[in-house]
Amino acid sequence: MMWHAVADQDEEVKTKSEDGDAKMAGDGQKAGRPKRDRIPTIFSMFRQHQLFAKLSKCTFECSRIAYLGHTISGEGVTIDSEKVQAIQQWPLPTSVRSLRGFLGLTGYYRRFVQGYATMAAPLTDLLRKNAFVWSKEAANAFQSLKIALTTTPVL
Structure with missing residues (x-):
């Protein structure tokens, strides 16, 4: 599976695989805007690129997340x-x-x-x-x- 990644000026990173799966991560604090204000922008980008998000797999406004055996937070990456x-x-x-x-x-x-x-x-x-x-x-x-x-x- 091949992944393509693009970063725009707002520090958002979008990745899309050849089979159509996509992952997107962004840090609204780095972009200078609160994270909550960026959610409509993220959804409009999804619509624009005909991408879909499964709500049960989405997380919003969290300070840490477990991903592939790691815990990712503002401090960095640790073992889960x-x-x-x-x-x-x-x-x-x-x-x-x-x-x-x-x-x-x-x-x-x-x-x-x-x-x-x-x-x-x-x-x-x-x-x-x-x-x-x-x-x-x-x-x-x-x-x-x-x-x-x-x-x-x-x-």
Whole structure:
């Protein structure tokens, strides 16, 4: 799927995919007008470009929003609190499959952890064929990743 994005002078960003789906986000504060005053403008732009919005999927005047496992706010982007809780409660891996699950989840948030690859190296080494032998080094790496991801900075 290919996306096209256009930004106008009001700091509004519109994206449209080839299959007709569209997403639009804007920050009325950056444009110098209150957000509420911009809603009619947004709807008229939708009509002008023959776009439709499903009301159940719209959010207005919110200070933070959960999107694709992240929480986006005026302060920046953080890991969604549900995912942080899942990482905190993740049990020690007892098989390659459970280790892959953990590394898949943590790898999705690797940009929040400086030196992620180095920190996860003892765990990724266990994914080699016939190499899954849990060690103290692997346990330390597991705990370090959990701590790093549950105390992440705001990007």
